[in-house]
Amino acid sequence: MSPRIALFSHYRRHPLQLAALAAMILLASALWTGIHHLTSQARTSLEQSERAVAERQQLVREDGNPVSVQDFVNLRRQGLCVMPWLEVPVPGRGRLVGIDPLAAHCFAEPGHTPAPWQGELDGKPFVDISEAAAQASAEASALVLLVSQADGQSPPPAGYRYQAFAVAPDTAELGDSFLLNLDALGVLVLLITSLLLRSVFLLGLAQRRESLALLYRYGVNRSQLSRLLLVENLLLALVCILPGVWLGRALSLVLADGFGQALEGLFDRPLYAGGGEDWWLPTLTMVAVIVAACLAGVRDSSGPLLTRVQPAFFAVLLALGLAVSLWAPTLIWLFLAVALVFLAAGWLAPLAIAGVVRWLARNTGDPLIRWRLQEIAVLVRRLALPLVALQFALALVLAVHALVTTFEDTFDQWLGQRLEADYYIEVPQGADITAAVSWLAAKPELVSPELWHQVIRGRASVQAASGREPVPVDVFALGPVSHLVQNWRLLAQTETPWQALARGEGLMVNEQLARRQQLAVGDRLIVRLGARRLQAPVLAVYPDYGRPSGEVLVPASLLPEDFEARFRSLSISAGIEEIKVVEAQLARLWHTPQLTVRDNQAIRTLATDVFDQTFLLTRAMTTLTLILAAAALLLMVWVFLSTRAWYFRLLIVWGMPQRQAATQLTRVSLALIFAVLVCALPLGVWLTWILVQRINPLAFGWSLPMAVYPGFWIELAVLALIIGLSIALLMRLQLRRPASAPESAHGLQGGER
Amino acid sequence: MADNLISVTGLSKQFESGDQHVTVLRELSVHLGRGESLALTGPSGSGKSTLLNVLCGLESPGSGRLAMLGQPLAGDGAPTGKALERAWCELRQSRLGVVFQDANLMPTLSLLDNIRLRARLAGRDDTSAGNWLQRLGIGELGQRYPDQVSGGQRQRAALAMVFVTRPALILADEPTGSLDRRTAETVADELFELQARHGCGLVLATHDADLAARCLHQLDLGHQGGP
Numbered sequence: 009m010s011p012r013i014a015l016f017s018h019y020r021r022h023p024l025q026l027a028a029l030a031a032m033i034l035l036a037s038a039l040w041t042g043i044h045h046l047t048s049q050a051r052t053s054l055e056q057s058e059r060a061v062a063e064r065q066q067l068v069r070e071d072g073n074p075v076s077v078q079d080f081v082n083l084r085r086q087g088l089c090v091m092p093w094l095e096v097p098v099p100g101r102g103r104l105v106g107i108d109p110l111a112a113h114c115f116a117e118p119g120h121t122p123a124p125w126q127g128e129l130d131g132k133p134f135v136d137i138s139e140a141a142a143q144a145s146a147e148a149s150a151l152v153l154l155v156s157q158a159d160g161q162s163p164p165p166a167g168y169r170y171q172a173f174a175v176a177p178d179t180a181e182l183g184d185s186f187l188l189n190l191d192a193l194g195v196l197v198l199l200i201t202s203l204l205l206r207s208v209f210l211l212g213l214a215q216r217r218e219s220l221a222l223l224y225r226y227g228v229n230r231s232q233l234s235r236l237l238l239v240e241n242l243l244l245a246l247v248c249i250l251p252g253v254w255l256g257r258a259l260s261l262v263l264a265d266g267f268g269q270a271l272e273g274l275f276d277r278p279l280y281a282g283g284g285e286d287w288w289l290p291t292l293t294m295v296a297v298i299v300a301a302c303l304a305g306v307r308d309s310s311g312p313l314l315t316r317v318q319p320a321f322f323a324v325l326l327a328l329g330l331a332v333s334l335w336a337p338t339l340i341w342l343f344l345a346v347a348l349v350f351l352a353a354g355w356l357a358p359l360a361i362a363g364v365v366r367w368l369a370r371n372t373g374d375p376l377i378r379w380r381l382q383e384i385a386v387l388v389r390r391l392a393l394p395l396v397a398l399q400f401a402l403a404l405v406l407a408v409h410a411l412v413t414t415f416e417d418t419f420d421q422w423l424g425q426r427l428e429a430d431y432y433i434e435v436p437q438g439a440d441i442t443a444a445v446s447w448l449a450a451k452p453e454l455v456s457p458e459l460w461h462q463v464i465r466g467r468a469s470v471q472a473a474s475g476r477e478p479v480p481v482d483v484f485a486l487g488p489v490s491h492l493v494q495n496w497r498l499l500a501q502t503e504t505p506w507q508a509l510a511r512g513e514g515l516m517v518n519e520q521l522a523r524r525q526q527l528a529v530g531d532r533l534i535v536r537l538g539a540r541r542l543q544a545p546v547l548a549v550y551p552d553y554g555r556p557s558g559e560v561l562v563p564a565s566l567l568p569e570d571f572e573a574r575f576r577s578l579s580i581s582a583g584i585e586e587i588k589v590v591e592a593q594l595a596r597l598w599h600t601p602q603l604t605v606r607d608n609q610a611i612r613t614l615a616t617d618v619f620d621q622t623f624l625l626t627r628a629m630t631t632l633t634l635i636l637a638a639a640a641l642l643l644m645v646w647v648f649l650s651t652r653a654w655y656f657r658l659l660i661v662w663g664m665p666q667r668q669a670a671t672q673l674t675r676v677s678l679a680l681i682f683a684v685l686v687c688a689l690p691l692g693v694w695l696t697w698i699l700v701q702r703i704n705p706l707a708f709g710w711s712l713p714m715a716v717y718p719g720f721w722i723e724l725a726v727l728a729l730i731i732g733l734s735i736a737l738l739m740r741l742q743l744r745r746p747a748s749a750p751e752s753a754h755g756l757q758g759g760e761r
Numbered sequence: 762m763a764d765n766l767i768s769v770t771g772l773s774k775q776f777e778s779g780d781q782h783v784t785v786l787r788e789l790s791v792h793l794g795r796g797e798s799l800a801l802t803g804p805s806g807s808g809k810s811t812l813l814n815v816l817c818g819l820e821s822p823g824s825g826r827l828a829m830l831g832q833p834l835a836g837d838g839a840p841t842g843k844a845l846e847r848a849w850c851e852l853r854q855s856r857l858g859v860v861f862q863d864a865n866l867m868p869t870l871s872l873l874d875n876i877r878l879r880a881r882l883a884g885r886d887d888t889s890a891g892n893w894l895q896r897l898g899i900g901e902l903g904q905r906y907p908d909q910v911s912g913g914q915r916q917r918a919a920l921a922m923v924f925v926t927r928p929a930l931i932l933a934d935e936p937t938g939s940l941d942r943r944t945a946e947t948v949a950d951e952l953f954e955l956q957a958r959h960g961c962g963l964v965l966a967t968h969d970a971d972l973a974a975r976c977l978h979q980l981d982l983g984h985q986g987g988p
Contacts, residue, residue, distance in 0.1 A: 663854025
């Protein structure tokens with residue numbers, strides 16, 4: 009028999025350990041591949057939409073109707089090189105973009121010989137428009153007519169105008185932050201899975217110590233043994249990783265539809281089908297993690313894990329991590345702080361639990377209670393890695409839940425305030441808004457003067473009076489300052505900010521601008537609005553979620569004549585009959601057959617639905633991580649208990665009824681899991697704080713209120729109860745199985761203390 | 762109290778091994794009175810441990826009649842279900858003492874705490890735990906854990922756990938099997954001395970012919986097993 013067969017014979021005798029290791033590799037590969045696939049798909053989509061359509065223009069109809077195939081034909085007959093761009097949603101795969109390969113030649117770079125169509129534009133894959141058209145439905149697909157750069161220089165044909173073609177406004181920073189969060193989640197999942205893999209491997213290794221020692225005595229040297237273990241684990245990894253990667257991709261496809269909606273809703277970036285096709289990266293990453301997890305410190309692994317650590321060192325590490333998290337000026341520093349705190353918390357939690365139960369055991373006079381407490385200490389030590397993985401997963405779930413719920417609540421409230429008016433009317437380009445405003449002001453019996461206002465958006469630059477460089481900002485001008493805005497939640501304010509704004513005595517700034525320019529209420533700003541330069545104090549800071557740009561809120565009366573308005577609208581709260589009258593009168597005033605009137609409630613419902621979908625995805629990911637950690641713990645518990653069952657059965661030998669013995673074990677398992685939960689709670693609360701108060705301001709420019717949701721702690725406690733009861737059930741099953749007596753009463757036979 | 766501590770008649774026990782039924786005990790009859798001792802001998806796999814497990818209720822007898830300390834526990838008049846489990850638990854708590862070859866102690870408790878726990882489960886006063894350790898010559902080791910003492914010291918502690926419950930019957934499965942000869946003799950001496958002094962019964966499964974010879978009765982199970 010070769011050493012390889014001798015070594016592997018351990019798994020013949022303990023197939024459960026092999027199954028546990030294989031299941032862990034498979035599940036870990038699946039989870040990480042799923043997250044990686046979604047993230048890379050999102051990244052590909054963002055890059056595609058940014059690069060493929062860079063600096064392009066489209067032709068749109070002046071009458072506001074969508075362009076059709078007939079428009080394409082008309083424009084081609086006029087000699088314009090326009091390219092049809094058809095976007096078709098594909099359920100489960102995101103969105104397909106079809107283009108006309110013949111027209112794509114118009115977009116070739118000057119001096120470049122047109123190459124035959126190969127399904128690419130700017131190096132990105134697209135499909136032939138016929139393929140996209142075959143999958144298109146009238147209501148969901150959208151046709152766009154792109155015009156080449158050369159043709160875009162000449163005046164547009166009659167009845168058409170040029171419009172910049174961008175899949176989204178400039179939200180690169182926000183998109184990057186979103187991807188950064190997904191990447192961070194992926195890294196945390198990888199950390200948790202590597203902990204689980206190492207724990208399964210170490211348990212197996214500890215139980216193979218005698219076999220390894222025997223082979224060593226027979227002349228197989230240490231490097232040979234290490235090589236054999238490496239080969240064994242690589243073989244196992246290769247067998248299990250590929251189905252895991254396949255499973256992960258299947259998982260990501262299930263989530264992709266919701267993810268695509270989320271991405272599109274959040275950033276107006278369609279999720280293109282075809283991104284993230286790579287198999288090799290997840291496979292190689294998992295191989296690397298498995299090799300690292302299984303071979304790191306093989307020679308030291310035979311000793312109890314916790315005796316090798318220095319609690320004081322990790323306490324210092326924890327304090328350092330917390331201090332860095334308070335100070336961190338950039339995201340990199342913040343992530344370093346998170347890594348330090350997780351590392352220290354992971355080492356300290358088992359030590360703390362073991363220390364507390366040992367102290368309690370020393371101070372109890374009841375030998376049965378002492379036995380229970382000491383058993384908890386043994387379980388904590390033996391199952392330290394899967395317990396820490398569970399602690400991390402619980403903390404992650406808690407933090408993500410708090411973040412998502414806070415965001416939902418805050419966003420909902422904010423959206424409600426922003427969409428306070430019942431209706432929103434777009435002012436057509438070139439229309440005279442002054443006439444509309446005068447007419448509305450003269451009709452208080454139709455629309456109350458407090459329940460409507462005009463909104464003018466544009467650009468300006470602001471400079472702190474203290475002398476910083478001017479920075480470009482968005483302008484949000486209101487006139488009159490109606491009651492519709494006066495319920496806005498303000499982060500900081502003077503005594504009567506809205507009245508002061510209405511009188512033109514100052515302006516308000518959004519949170520992003522206040523943070524970046526370190527502005528506070530009362531600070532004076534120099535604002536350039538077109539040709540006008542005004543100096544005004546900051547009256548309030550208002551929250552402005554979901555975008556990174558800085559913004560100033562000014563009364564419309566302060567805007568100069570030459571202010572270039574990029575967008576104008578009217579917000580009106582009125583009854584259905586009244587709004588019909590308003591709509592008809594405005595259409596007359598503006599000489600347009602039809603106005604764009606939007607029901608704000610419908611917009612709010614749509615936005616809420618999109619966010620719900622996003623958060624469903626985030627919760628699904630974290631819940632899957634928790635399920636993986638719990639499943640791993642249960643597998644490890646089963647394997648460990650098989651060696652410990654003899655000692656549990658001693659209680660029955662000593663006359664304790666089986667039910668009572670099982671109750672004792674249930675107490676042990678529940679106390680263990682609740683101890684882990686107690687360790688996870690502060691970590692989760694801290695992580696929540698990091699996400700809402702530190703990462704968000706650094707990455708997005710705005711923060712969320714810190715909330716901890718103790719109600720959810722109860723949900724987590726119920727979850728912990730289920731995990732604890734599952735462990736207790738496994739213990740009961742072990743009690744019922746005939747346990748063979750250990751050959752000796754030492755640690756490897758389950759007889760450790 | 763009945764004089765017959767053990768009354769076994771026509772006991773058979775089979776195990777399923779794959780498709781096969783393996784008979785471990787066949788039509789066995791055993792009787793043991795107060796103060797008597799019985800050695801179960803035979804090669805490995807002959808059913809010694811199985812019979813001990815049946816006698817302490819950890820395994821059910823396949824067929825036959827079984828009465829322990831006058832209480833019918835299998836066959837005619839025996840309780841069933843929860844009543845049977847309760848009867849066995851009550852017996853094991855305070856009337857039966859069980860000693861295995863090793864691993865008789867909870868590894869997470871000190872020797873003293875092991876004995877205190879055993880006394881508590883038997884409903885006995887646990888203040889005598891230290892005395893029992895003293896009587897068995899390991900009084901100074903009470904605060905040590907099982908992995909901090911020798912195998913002989915562990916078996917002495919196991920005897921202390923048995924005698925702290927003042928049992929009527931001791932069931933010992935190779936109690937000296939893992940000890941060197943000199944320690945084994947010492948532990949055996951202590952076992953027989955305490956058994957004689959307390960007048961309890963003793964059933965001893967052993968490979969050691971000398972040890973078996975010290976028992977009043979011997980039962981060779983060598984021809985019991987077979988498919």
